Each structure stands twice: as C-alpha cells, then as structure tokens.
Amino acid sequence: MALKGNLADFSTTQILNLISLARKTGTLRVYAPVETNEMITDGAGNKRKKVVPGKERASAAFREGRLILASMGEQDGHLANVLHKAGKLNAEQARVIRERGAKYSDKALALMLINANYVTQADVVRSIQQHTLDIVFDLMMWSKEPFVFEENVLPSPERITVPIDLKNVIIEGTRRAQEVRPLEEELPNLDMALKFPDTPGDKFRGIHLSVEEWRVVSFINPKNSIRQVAKACNMTDTEIRRVVYGLLQAGLVELVRPPGMQPPPAKAAAGARRSTLQAPAVKRSVVERLIAKIKET
Amino acid sequence: MPMQTVKMVITGPFSAGKTEFIRSISEIDVVTTDEGISPESAEYGTKEQTTVAMDFGRITVDDDLVLYLFGTPGQRRFDFMWEILAEGMLGFVVMVDSAKPETFREAKSILETFRAYAPTPYVVAANKQDHPEAWVPDDLRIALRIDEHIKLLPCVATEKESVKNVLLELLYSILEEMDS
Numbered sequence: 038m039a040l041k042g043n044l045a046d047f048s049t050t051q052i053l054n055l056i057s058l059a060r061k062t063g064t065l066r067v068y069a070p071v072e073t074n075e076m077i078t079d080g081a082g083n084k085r086k087k088v089v090p091g092k093e094r095a096s097a098a099f100r101e102g103r104l105i106l107a108s109m110g111e112q113d114g115h116l117a118n119v120l121h122k123a124g125k126l127n128a129e130q131a132r133v134i135r136e137r138g139a140k141y142s143d144k145a146l147a148l149m150l151i152n153a154n155y156v157t158q159a160d161v162v163r164s165i166q167q168h169t170l171d172i173v174f175d176l177m178m179w180s181k182e183p184f185v186f187e188e189n190v191l192p193s194p195e196r197i198t199v200p201i202d203l204k205n206v207i208i209e210g211t212r213r214a215q216e217v218r219p220l221e222e223e224l225p226n227l228d229m230a231l232k233f234p235d236t237p238g239d240k241f242r243g244i245h246l247s248v249e250e251w252r253v254v255s256f257i258n259p260k261n262s263i264r265q266v267a268k269a270c271n272m273t274d275t276e277i278r279r280v281v282y283g284l285l286q287a288g289l290v291e292l293v294r295p296p297g298m299q300p301p302p303a304k305a306a307a308g309a310r311r312s313t314l315q316a317p318a319v320k321r322s323v324v325e326r327l328i329a330k331i332k333e334t
Numbered sequence: 335m336p337m338q339t340v341k342m343v344i345t346g347p348f349s350a351g352k353t354e355f356i357r358s359i360s361e362i363d364v365v366t367t368d369e370g371i372s373p374e375s376a377e378y379g380t381k382e383q384t385t386v387a388m389d390f391g392r393i394t395v396d397d398d399l400v401l402y403l404f405g406t407p408g409q410r411r412f413d414f415m416w417e418i419l420a421e422g423m424l425g426f427v428v429m430v431d432s433a434k435p436e437t438f439r440e441a442k443s444i445l446e447t448f449r450a451y452a453p454t455p456y457v458v459a460a461n462k463q464d465h466p467e468a469w470v471p472d473d474l475r476i477a478l479r480i481d482e483h484i485k486l487l488p489c490v491a492t493e494k495e496s497v498k499n500v501l502l503e504l505l506y507s508i509l510e511e512m513d514s
Binding site for chain 1: 338340341348349359395396408423431441444454467472477501505506509
C-alpha cells in the first residue's frame with residue numbers, strides 16, 4: 038500500500054524517520070505541487086486549497102530502512118556526470134564517456150572505468166553516495182510538495198546503489214534546516230527533559246555527531262530540562278531546538294517530563310481552568326460488566 | 335440501588351469519524367448537535383454536517399449501569415467543550431482518519447490535550463482502514479509517535495464489530511490499569 042501525503046503535513050524528515058524505524062523498502066517520489074480550486078480541511082477544520090502531484094521532482098530509494106539511491110528530476114544522474122561533479126573526471130572525459138558509454142548500464146560502465154584506471158571503486162561509491170545525499174538534503178528543505186512512497190519499488194538492478202544509514206542523514210539534514218518556525222512547532226516546550234530510549238540497542242553505533250551534539254548528549258538525563266542543557270552548553274533556544282529535533286527524529290532520544298513538572302496545560306479550551314481532572318472511582322466489576330455487555334451487543 | 339453511569343469520550347480531528355463510531359454502537363439514535371455547513375465555511379463540500387457541541391450515545395448494561403459515549407466536536411472553534419466533556423471520563427478513544435495525513439498533526443495535538451486533562455487510559459483508533467489510501471496502523475504509530483504500550487487499533491467506524499473491538503480494547507486497558 039502506498040503512503041501518500043504532502044510535505045506540508047508530513048515533512049521529509051518525518052518520512053525518513055518512518056522509513057528508518059519501519060525498515061521500509063521502496064521508493065519515495067516527490068512531485069511539483071499543483072494547486073487546485075478544490076478545498077480541503079486539516080484536522081482543526083482550517084481550509085486550504087488542495088494540492089495535487091504535478092511533474093516528478095525527485096525520488097529516493099530505500100532498502101530495509103536505508104537510503105540507497107536518489108535522483109533529481111531535472112538532473113542527469115548518469116554515472117559520468119556524478120563522477121564529474123565529484124571531481125573524479127574532467128568535463129571532457131565525462132562528455133566522451135557519456136557519448137561512448139550510452140549503451141552501458143551504470144554497473145558495466147563503472148567496471149570499465151575502474152579497469153581503465155580512470156577511477157577506483159571507492160571513488161565510484163563515494164561519488165554516488167555524495168550525489169544521493171546532496172539530493173536528499175535538498176529534498177529535506179522542501180515543504181509543500183505532494184509525495185508518494187511506493188513499497189517494494191526499487192531502481193533497476195543495473196543501477197549502483199550505496200546503503201546509507203538514515204539516522205545520520207536525518208541529523209545532518211536537520212543541521213542544515215534554516216526554518217526556525219517548524220522547529221518551534223515540533224519542540225515548543227524547552228522545559229521538557231530528554232532520556233535515552235529504553236531499548237537503545239545499537240542506535241548510536243555509526244552515528245556521526247558533531248562536538249556540539251555530543252555535548253548535548255552528555256547532558257541528557259530525565260532530571261535536566263532542555264533549557265538547562267542549552268544553558269550548560271551555552272546554546273541559544275534555536276540551536277538547542279535544532280540539535281534536539283535531529284536527535285529526536287533519529288530516534289536517539291525521547292522527550293520526558295522532568296520530575297516535579299506539571300502536565301502541560303490543555304491548550305485548547307479558551308480560558309479554561311487548569312485541569313487535571315480526576316478519573317472516576319469505578320469498581321473492577323463495573324468494567325467487567327461493561328465488557329460483557331459490549332461483547333453481546 | 336441508584337443507577338451508575340460511566341462515561342467514555344470519543345475524540346479526534348474534524349471528520350475523523352467520531353459521530354459514525356458512536357452511531358454504530360449506540361442503542362439509541364445518537365443525539366447530535368450537528369449543524370449544516372455553510373458554503374462560506376472551511377468544511378463546505380467535505381461533509382454535510384459537523385458536530386458543534388457533542389454527540390451522545392448510550393449503552394444500557396442493566397437496570398443500574400449505563401455507559402454513555404460522548405463525541406467531541408472536531409473543530410478548534412468548539413474546543414471549549416472538550417474539557418467539559420472530559421470531566422469524569424473512564425477512558426477515551428482518539429479517532430484518526432488514516433487516509434488524511436493532513437489531520438495527523440491535529441490528532442496528535444488532541445491526544446496530548448486529552449492526556450493532560452486526566453490520567454485515564456486511552457486507545458487510538460486508526461479509522462477508515464477500508465479506504466484505499468489509508469496508512470496502516472504500524473506506520474501511523476510512527477507518524478503520530480504513539481508509545482508501543484498504547485493500543486493503536488485498526489477501525490472502520492461504520493462497522494459495529496470494529497467499533498466493539500475498539501471499545502473492548504479500551505476497557506481491557508482500563509482493567510490493566512486497575513491491576514497495576
């Protein structure tokens with residue numbers, strides 16, 4: 038079943054997180070947004086114009102939760118161009134290889150280039166990896182495009198794919214995010230604390246954190262509010278939000294309420310009194326009678 | 335013996351299927367406070383009526399025990415009703431339209447709001463699972479960041495058995511809470 042949506046509602050970072058955690062295999066396609074006159078409502082009842090998919094702008098393929106390849110609509114992803122962009126071939130070499138190697142698959146072409154000592158295998162892998170990452174980091178800046186994730190759809194076996202851990206991609210993409218407002222929406226309350234997941238497993242293995250991020254990680258404790266961590270690390274609200282948001286999205290930490298902190302006020306009810314309502318005192322037998330009744334209904 | 339009433343709240347974003355959910359299980363015609371949606375309204379064209387104060391359904395267990403189901407209005411402009419409806423609830427169901435990602439953020443916000451009202455058990459119902467574009471419950475769990483110990487249940491609110499399953503799972507959670 039395809040996952041469909043719009044990046045305005047479910048960001049690229051959230052999609053990558055979903056793909057990573059669910060270890061999904063498939064291809065994410067992102068399209069140019071085409072506004073229609075049809076109105077839709079969000080969950081709060083606010084209206085906006087419905088946006089439908091236009092021309093495909095980018096795609097990214099994943100295998101078992103890892104990024105393996107990406108392409109940008111208007112960019113030619115030919116191996117010669119990727120190697121030229123990475124500085125492994127000059128413009129003339131790339132042009133000649135494009136012309137003469139048109140009939141070869143990426144894998145066959147790479148083999149020929151390696152055998153001819155134009156490039157090494159490591160050059161090919163690193164160049165494709167960087168090309169893929171550049172596209173996905175671009176994609177992470179988009180905010181209004183429709184998307185579809187097609188399960189189990191993968192690039193042709195003739196394409197060269199390089200598995201990339203998404204946790205690092207999410208963290209680096211968040212570092213590059215310039216928009217402050219979405220971060221405030223995602224992480225409104227800096228009085229919350231952070232903790233490591235109950236089952237951290239090998240989540241931190243292979244993760245490339247900056248010195249700044251490691252400093253934040255070193256202060257993670259359910260007793261420390263994010264605001265206190267920011268102070269200890271000499272970070273602004275925006276800086277700490279960016280770091281914490283990246284760690285959260287990568288599933289490396291979880292939000293918790295620090296000891297003594299009251300539950301958040303119910304933001305809704307206009308002028309509502311602070312409310313932790315009491316649960317009614319109901320006997321177990323009452324619940325059992327309700328269960329029996331609903332079963333027979 | 336005086337009659338005991340027990341209350342559960344069915345909440346969720348606009349058009350998540352709350353009214354249908356109650357209608358499928360209630361023994362009485364659901365008492366609704368719907369009003370027609372005007373052409374100027376945001377919701378015009380998406381459905382004909384919307385709940386403005388609450389929906390009300392009832393399941394009578396016997397002479398001295400009745401379960402009331404209260405459905406909240408989905409639109410933010412009627413959210414002053416939420417806390418009133420949450421008063422004294424035994425538990426609550428958060429309905430999510432699985433085929434509308436544009437409502438997920440609001441669903442999460444409503445869930446957190448109701449969690450803050452009272453420390454009662456709750457379940458999340460991934461409604462409209464019969465829709466071809468519905469997100470599967472496992473994906474919804476990640477999208478909404480629902481803890482693993484919270485039940486996230488597939489649901490089709492127009493089908494009575496599906497609604498029964500959601501309510502039963504909520505009641506089992508309430509029992510587990512009593513045992514803990």
